[in-house]
Amino acid sequence: MSVTCDFCGRRAEGDQPPLTWTTSVERGRVRRYCDECSRTHLRAMEAKLDSDWW
Secondary structure, three states, X not given: OEEEOOOOOOEEEOOOOOOOOEEEEEOOEXXXXXXXXXXXXXXXXXXXXXXXXX
16 A cells, blocks of 8 residues: 655555655645655645645
């Protein structure tokens, strides 16, 4: 099984995301973002903006 970044579609092996990935809950749904997307959208994440806004 693999984990997929909900923004860019990048895959990571295993049933848990790597420690460098970000996990958030938006509208009751768990979303996971790879380290590259996390760095790119860090300010929007800190502002608690939904990924639709990015």
